[in-house]
Amino acid sequence: MTDAACLVFMGTTVISGSALAVVIATGRSALFGGLSRAFQWQRPRTRFERGMNSTSWMLMAFTAVTVPVSMLVTGIAGGDWLQALLFGVSVAVGLTPEMLPLIVTVCLSRGARTMASGKAIVRRLDAIETLGGMDVLCVDKTGTLTSGVIKLDRAQSMSGLNSSYVLHAAWLTTLIPHTTSNPWDDAIVAAEGDSANDTGDVQVEGGTPFDPIRRRATVIVAKSHHRADREHTGGSDISETSGAGAGTSGNVSRIMVVKGAVSEMLPRCDTVMRNGTAEPLTDRLRGTYERLMADKATHGYRVLLVAQRSVTDQTTVQDDRALTLLGYLTFLDLPKPDAADTIAHMHNAGITVTMLTGDEPQVARTVARKVGINARRVVTGRTLDDMTDTALGTELRRVNVFAKLTPEHKARIVSLLRREGHCVGYMGDGVNDLPAMHASEIAISASTGSEAVRQSADVMLTHKNLDVLLRGITQSRRTCVNMMKYIKLALSSNFGNIISVMIAGAFLPFVPMAPVQMVLLNLIYDLACLAIPWDRVDGDVLRSPARWDTASIARFMSRFGPVSSLFDMVTFTVLLTLLCPAVAGGRFPELHGDGSRLLFVAAFQTGWFVVSMWTQITALHMLRTERVPFIGSRASVPLVCTSLAALTIATALPFTPVGAWMGFHVPPVSLFALLAIVIAGYAVTVLAVRTLYLHRQQPLL
Numbered sequence: 140m141t142d143a144a145c146l147v148f149m150g151t152t153v154i155s156g157s158a159l160a161v162v163i164a165t166g167r168s169a170l171f172g173g174l175s176r177a178f179q180w181q182r183p184r185t186r187f188e189r190g191m192n193s194t195s196w197m198l199m200a201f202t203a204v205t206v207p208v209s210m211l212v213t214g215i216a217g218g219d220w221l222q223a224l225l226f227g228v229s230v231a232v233g234l235t236p237e238m239l240p241l242i243v244t245v246c247l248s249r250g251a252r253t254m255a256s257g258k259a260i261v262r263r264l265d266a267i268e269t270l271g272g273m274d275v276l277c278v279d280k281t282g283t284l285t286s287g288v289i290k291l292d293r294a295q296s297m298s299g300l301n302s303s304y305v306l307h308a309a310w311l312t313t314l315i316p317h318t319t320s321n322p323w324d325d326a327i328v329a330a331e332g333d334s335a336n337d338t339g340d341v342q343v344e345g346g347t348p349f350d351p352i353r354r355r356a357t358v359i360v361a362k363s364h365h366r367a368d369r370e371h372t373g374g375s376d377i378s379e380t381s382g383a384g385a386g387t388s389g390n391v392s393r394i395m396v397v398k399g400a401v402s403e404m405l406p407r408c409d410t411v412m413r414n415g416t417a418e419p420l421t422d423r424l425r426g427t428y429e430r431l432m433a434d435k436a437t438h439g440y441r442v443l444l445v446a447q448r449s450v451t452d453q454t455t456v457q458d459d460r461a462l463t464l465l466g467y468l469t470f471l472d473l474p475k476p477d478a479a480d481t482i483a484h485m486h487n488a489g490i491t492v493t494m495l496t497g498d499e500p501q502v503a504r505t506v507a508r509k510v511g512i513n514a515r516r517v518v519t520g521r522t523l524d525d526m527t528d529t530a531l532g533t534e535l536r537r538v539n540v541f542a543k544l545t546p547e548h549k550a551r552i553v554s555l556l557r558r559e560g561h562c563v564g565y566m567g568d569g570v571n572d573l574p575a576m577h578a579s580e581i582a583i584s585a586s587t588g589s590e591a592v593r594q595s596a597d598v599m600l601t602h603k604n605l606d607v608l609l610r611g612i613t614q615s616r617r618t619c620v621n622m623m624k625y626i627k628l629a630l631s632s633n634f635g636n637i638i639s640v641m642i643a644g645a646f647l648p649f650v651p652m653a654p655v656q657m658v659l660l661n662l663i664y665d666l667a668c669l670a671i672p673w674d675r676v677d678g679d680v681l682r683s684p685a686r687w688d689t690a691s692i693a694r695f696m697s698r699f700g701p702v703s704s705l706f707d708m709v710t711f712t713v714l715l716t717l718l719c720p721a722v723a724g725g726r727f728p729e730l731h732g733d734g735s736r737l738l739f740v741a742a743f744q745t746g747w748f749v750v751s752m753w754t755q756i757t758a759l760h761m762l763r764t765e766r767v768p769f770i771g772s773r774a775s776v777p778l779v780c781t782s783l784a785a786l787t788i789a790t791a792l793p794f795t796p797v798g799a800w801m802g803f804h805v806p807p808v809s810l811f812a813l814l815a816i817v818i819a820g821y822a823v824t825v826l827a828v829r830t831l832y833l834h835r836q837q838p839l840l
Contacts, residue, residue, distance in 0.1 A: 187268040190687025205637055206231045212644040225654050232658055234637050236629040238665035243622055246672040250618030258601040259611030266597035269581045271615035272686040275561040280496040284510050285472040289322035291330040296466040297411050305466035309445045311396045312356045315346035347456045355399025357456045362392045396447045397459045401432045404444035411464040439505025441470040478510040481605040489683045494540045495549045503542040512539050519543040531555055550574035568592055617676045619685035623840050624763055625671050627695045632755045634696045635703030649740045653802050656748055664755050667785035670777035677764055677772050702828055706821045713813050714746045741804035745793045752789035754821050756782050761825045765839050
């Protein structure tokens with residue numbers, strides 16, 4: 140529809156000329172107005188939202204099972220159902236990572252601040268996770284992959300030689316009065332240089348600017364003198380006096396100059412200037428020139444032909460026929476210097492770049508090849524109209540360049556990419572990009588985009604450059620990895636503690652840890668994790684999209700949680716048989732006084748509290764990286780400091796009055812020998828399980 144030359148679309152800017160039109164559609168019934176329907180669509184939930192919801196349901200399911208079981212086991216074993224109820228509540232609290240909302244928010248906020256310093260502004264915090272998980276980026280060509288500035292490549296005669304006169308003749312068409320500036324004329328004026336400001340010898344007598352219907356610009360000028368141009372081979376002059384036929388009156392030359400599209404210009408030319416003389420433009424020459432210009436278009440050039448003829452006082456701009464073909468202009472919208480390198484880095488980072496453009500297929504293919512996008516096959520909008528969603532979904536797996544697209548085509552492609560399981564980002568800056576941006580999972584725009592686009596964007600770039608976006612993606616991935624560190628480590632640690640509590644509850648006549656002590660244990664550990672947003676992230680982890688994967692969280696919990704429980708059982712055994720009897724004066728069943736039994740319980744709970752904190756901090760540093768801990772990858776200084784602070788608080792607390800108030804007892808020196816053995820064995824076991832976990836191609840974070 141957008142190719143229909145008989146239609147005027149709402150939102151079109153009229154540069155010049157006049158027309159009589161019949162209104163056939165208004166408001167949202169018009170093509171431009173129909174784009175506003177994008178704002179009425181319910182935007183699909185992002186991967187971050189889906190991940191948070193699924194993780195919440197998983198925690199609720201675990202809680203629904205473990206809390207009743209722990210209450211029953213504790214109540215039956217101890218006979219105190221009120222204590223069992225309180226313990227069940229503490230189990231529910233212990234299984235829940237209380238600091239999850241805070242640490243996730245801190246991670247996202249810090250990521251947003253860092254990205255803003257890198258010229259990428261995040262308008263929604265949860266967009267950071269989505270940006271980090273993006274694996275397909277859809278972009279337009281103009282202004283994103285290219286500079287967006289049309290430049291004149293060459294002005295040549297039909298003999299293929301550079302010609303300043305062809306450029307000068309084309310420059311004359313830019314002098315038409317009441318003509319709004321356009322990229323092609325701007326490029327011609329820039330190439331003409333300083334002489335473009337010297338119009339004293341030129342008087343414009345009439346002209347018609349370029350328009351999409353005529354596809355040519357015509358001007359009639361009177362010149363008091365002329366400039367000549369010799370071909371670089373030393374041939375004859377190409378000028379209005381060398382066979383092009385100029386009407387002259389004394390020192391004044393009157394000529395008509397026309398520049399325009401190849402298909403419009405060739406039928407209007409009767410002769411061609413070759414080697415300084417005008418020759419008949421035969422059918423053979425027309426065919427040769429058509430193939431030449433088609434080859435230029437194939438290589439990404441935009442081509443305009445330039446012709447002229449002599450005129451009299453009675454000649455009008457409508458008489459632009461019987462012209463002499465002088466030469467042609469080739470224009471380029473050059474790729475940005477760093478576009479190819481940036482796209483190569485994106486490919487290495489697991490991001491496929493797909494070009495969606497309304498431009499011609501030949502131009503799109505040329506630019507795609509120059510910047511490193513797969514352009515073996517280019518699909519046009521008309522081809523899309525004849526394809527089913529199933530067929531198009533198959534094409535999307537092997538095609539990365541789409542040309543001559545409407546806004547609806549772009550939105551359809553983005554939607555199908557998402558249906559194929561990709562996390563799709565779309566980068567646009569015009570109103571016609573709104574449907575595709577709305578259909579994408581992460582909408583990206585530049586600060587130079589239209590107001591409606593900026594309001595719809597999730598991420599806004601202060602500089603429209605893919606390199607800025609790549610840096611933002613890297614930072615967002617770093618943020619996601621750190622966020623996932625806390626989620627996986629906290630949940631697996633809590634899960635291990637709950638398993639230990641439930642097992643202990645079946646065999647112990649007392650609760651292994653008081654509810655207030657369990658809450659305190661989680662609180663101290665979570666405070667240590669507050670520094671995770673500032674932790675270092677290994678470079679190899681950033682080479683692939685970071686996604687919130689609930690199944691991966693469940694696998695992590697099920698592998699590493701039981702490892703913690705295994706060493707809890709070792710700790711329980713040593714506490715029950717050696718350390719606590721030494722403190723209380725005998726094994727628990729042998730004790731008869733309430734005081735001695737309370738002392739036994741306090742010593743047991745103190746020992747497990749201290750060991751639990753050390754094992755959790757050890758797991759944090761063993762599992763924060765896939766490399767060798769402390770050697771191949773070191774934690775950040777803030778995380779090291781908070782970890783040491785947590786260990787110090789947990790270890791020193793039983794020696795303080797606050798510890799006594801919370802039911803702790805001063806531990807014997809032998810506890811620290813047990814602690815050293817358990818931590819050493821635990822670290823070795825975690826590394827072994829981590830190796831098996833990675834060997835099965837399971838990403839750690």
